[in-house]
Amino acid sequence: MEQIKQWTIDKPTLYSVVKYVLLVVFVFVLIQLVRRLLRKQVTDSTARYKSQKAIEIVGYVVLIFLTVSYFTGNIRDFTLAIGLFSAGVAITLQELILSIAGSLYIFVVKVYKPGDRIEINGIKGDVIDVDSIYTTMMEIGQWVSSDNYSGRIVKLSNSFVFKGPIYNYSSDFPFIWDEFNIPIKYGSNIELAKSIVIEIASKILSEYTANSKSQWQEVVNKYYIEDAQVDPTLAITLNDNWIQFNLRYIVDYKKRRLVKHILNEEIHKVVLETNREVELASTTLELIKIPELSVELKNNQTHANL
Structure with missing residues (x-):
């Protein structure tokens, strides 16, 4: 620093800028060294990720404090400097400030974390990273059916946590x-059909039902919400074409498509084994009777005078 001071002795402003840049570089290097140390020493992936993000946030706070105190020259002017700084950049850096504030809000309030499946700003996917500016998601849906990965990685500004609903x-x-609907043909043994659907659903979903009961009770105790039915339920509706069974059940959020496939396959297999005592309906047209048609043909002769 003394050599730099001698070199810039006639340029005090340049000396201050160089000194500030070196301090910033030092802080960045120190942050990277600490992150590398944590990466090597911490074996648990969750703890390693959170600790690195915490170091990153601390680094930003240190840089802001260092910048304000350096250019004001007095810690007592910190509040005034913050006010002036905020007024100067509020418009030009509004989105950046909101993104940084959003990252702090996500981290403190625990809106979501890496590994969660969320929908925000119309985008649905699994969160794979949250940094100081962006939330990175592996997209699901769009042109692929159900909750499957599309293959696109989406970066979304953290400011969106203040702009709309977040579905977690x-x-x-x-x-x-x-839920899904099962069309049962009129004339089928309804009691047998009901027992088939409920028994298959209870068997396949038993693990999810058991695991969800205790966790749902924690949700009821934490929030102002009424208790809900987590066991599989069946509702019956009569319409013009068939008896509609509506099966409603609870499932792991990542296994919705697989479980629906297994349920449909098993129900269809058992229904076929009832020897038409229970039949699945379909949209078909059945002609009960063809009306009698009477056709009379008359030959009209035309005479022409030549």
Whole structure:
């Protein structure tokens, strides 16, 4: 620093800028060294990720404090400097400031974390990283059916946590309710059909039902919400074409498509074994009777005078 001071003795402003840049570089280098040390020493991936993010946030705070105190020259002017600084950059850096504030909000309030499945700003996917500016997601849906990965990695500004709703599939309660309809033909043994659907659903979903009950109770105790049915339920509706069975059940949020496939396959297999006592309906047209048609043909002769 003395050599730099001698070199810039006639340029005090240049000396201050060089000194400030060196201090910033030193802080950045120190942050990277600490991050590398944590990466080597901490074996648990979750703890390693959180500790590195914490070091990154601390680094930003240190840089802000260092910048203000350096250019004001007095810690007592810190509040005034912050006010002037905020007024100067509020418009030009509004999105950046909101993103940084959003990252702090996500970290402190635990809106979501890496590994959660969320939907935000119309984008649905699994969170794979949250930094000081962006949330990175592995997208699901779009042109692929159900909850499958599309293959696109999406970076979304953290400022969106202040701009709209955030749907979290896995926070507090990592289960979701799903349902599908089963058309049963009129004339089928309805009681047998009901027992088939409920027995298969209870057997296949037993693990999810058991695991979800205790976790749902924690949600009820934590939030102002009424208790809900987590066991599989069946509702019956009569319409013009068939008897509609609506099966509603609870399932792991990442296994919705697989479980629906297994349920449909097993129900169809058992229904076929009933020897048409229970039949699945379909949209078909049945002609009960063809009306009698009477056709009379008359030959008209035309005479022409030549």
